[in-house]
Amino acid sequence: MRILIVEDEEKLARNVAKVLRKHLDAAVDISTDGQDGCHMAMSEPYDAILLDLMLPKKDGLSILQELRKQNISTPVLIMTARDGTENVIAGLNAGSDDYLTKPFDMAELVARIRALLRRSYSQPTPSIRVGELTIDLNSRQARTRDDYMQLRPLEFALLEYLALRVGSLVSKEEILEHLYDFNAENFSNVVEVHISRLRKELQRLENPCTIHTVRGMGYRLEPTP
Numbered sequence: 001m002r003i004l005i006v007e008d009e010e011k012l013a014r015n016v017a018k019v020l021r022k023h024l025d026a027a028v029d030i031s032t033d034g035q036d037g038c039h040m041a042m043s044e045p046y047d048a049i050l051l052d053l054m055l056p057k058k059d060g061l062s063i064l065q066e067l068r069k070q071n072i073s074t075p076v077l078i079m080t081a082r083d084g085t086e087n088v089i090a091g092l093n094a095g096s097d098d099y100l101t102k103p104f105d106m107a108e109l110v111a112r113i114r115a116l117l118r119r120s121y122s123q124p125t126p127s128i129r130v131g132e133l134t135i136d137l138n139s140r141q142a143r144t145r146d147d148y149m150q151l152r153p154l155e156f157a158l159l160e161y162l163a164l165r166v167g168s169l170v171s172k173e174e175i176l177e178h179l180y181d182f183n184a185e186n187f188s189n190v191v192e193v194h195i196s197r198l199r200k201e202l203q204r205l206e207n208p209c210t211i212h213t214v215r216g217m218g219y220r221l222e223p224t225p
Contacts, residue, residue, distance in 0.1 A: 001025075001026045001027070001048070001114070001117060001157065001160070001161070001176065001179075002026065002027040002028075002029070002044070002045070002046050002047055002178045002179065002180070002181065003020055003024075003025060003026045003027070003028050003029075003046060003047060003048045003049070003050065004028075004029050004030075004031065004037070004040055004041055004044070004046045004048075004049045004050070004210055005017055005028060005029070005030045005031070005049075005050045005055050006031045006032075006034065006037030006038075006041070006050065006051045006052060006055065006063065007030070007047065007050065007051075007052045007055075007079065008032045008033060008039075008052060008055050008056055009052075010032055011118075011188060012102075013030045013032065014030070014104075014137065016050065016106070016109065017030055017151075018108070019106045019109070019110060021038050024110065024113065024114070025047045025140065025153040025154065025156055025157040025160075026157075027178070027179055027181040028181055029044070029046075029181045029182050031055075033056045033058070034055035034056060034057045034058030034059055034062070034063055034164075035057035035061065036057075036065060036069075037039065037051070037055065037058075038058055038062075038063045040065070041063065041067055041072070041074070042067065042070060042072060042200045044167040044177070044207060045174070045177050045178060046074050047074070047075070047120065047178060048074065048075045048077065048081055048113055048116050048117060048120075049067075049075070049076045049077070049127045050063060050113075051063060051075050051076050051077070051078050051079065051096075052078075052079050052080060052208065053078060053080040053087065053091070054080070055083070060078065060080070060091075061090060061091065061094055061103055061216045062078055064078075064091065064094045064096055065095070067095070068094065068095035070197060073120075074120075074130050075097045075098075075116040075117070075119070075120050076095065076096045076097055076098075077096070077097060077099065077100065077109075077112060077113065077116060077214065078091045078096045078098070078099040078100070079099075079100050079102060079104070080099065080100075080102065080110055081101070081102045081161065084185075086206055089205075090121075093175075097116055097119075098112050098115075098116060100112065110123055114126065114137060114138065117164075118137070121164040121165070125163060126138045128160075128163045128164065128166070130163050130166050130208075130209040130221060130222075130223055131208045131209035131210075131222075131223030132144050132208035132209070132224070133149075133202075133205075133208035133209045135159060135160060136144060136161050138159060140153075140156055141156075142156065144205050144206075144208045144220070146208075147204075147205055148206075149201045149202070149205065150201060151198075152197075154179065154194060155194050155197055155198060155201075157179055158175065158179060158191075158194050158195070158198065159198055159221075161175065162211065162219065162221035163177065163219075163221060165221075166221050166222065167220065167221075168220065169214055169217055169218050169219070169220050170218050170219050170220065171217060171218035172191045172218055174204045174218070174220075175191050175218075175219075176190075176191065195211060195219060198211060199211055207224045208224060209222065209223050209224050210222055210223075211223060
């Protein structure tokens with residue numbers, strides 16, 4: 001998953017990014033002013049946006065209104081020091097999906113982001129079943145009845161993304177956009193390498209589900225017949 005943080009308190013933004021990378025295996029981008037953050041939010045395919053209200057150059061409420069005006073439906077969680085009811089209502093009416101008042105507990109933030117991501121993919125529970133494979137989004141583990149897949153964080157993130165779109169064709173470009181942030185060093189064959197690793201692990205577990213390659217188009221995760 002790829003998440004954007006628009007927050008002018010740089011220390012807070014870095015701390016939140018560190019937590020999201022650790023607990024969600026997320027790719028995270030940070031913007032410290034509203035104008036730049038708005039441009040990033042409108043030009044990149046983020047899975048969630050964490051948005052402060054009081055920002056230099058462009059305030060968070062204006063960013064949110066502009067996103068929704070452009071029919072960008074990315075889930076937005078407002079992070080704000082404003083704890084008045086009017087500000088919360090204004091954010092919700094403008095199209096935010098959730099909010100947290102500073103200071104907040106990082107564990108609560110992670111839980112709320114997980115819930116937003118599940119809802120955006122119509123996945124009400126933290127556990128996805130694909131064939132005989134169960135993917136636990138909270139524990140970051142994938143297992144059959146008898147064994148667990150041995151996956152690195154980025155491999156699990158790829159499996160999670162394919163599972164959330166089970167049965168749908170996912171292009172290589174989509175995978176790169178959703179699994180890597182701006183600072184990542186991407187190589188031309190990195191997706192193929194991770195897909196190969198996932199297939200080897202699935203084969204070791206007697207193929208509880210299958211990753212199909214659609215030549216020139218992408219990949220599709222489906223239950224094994």
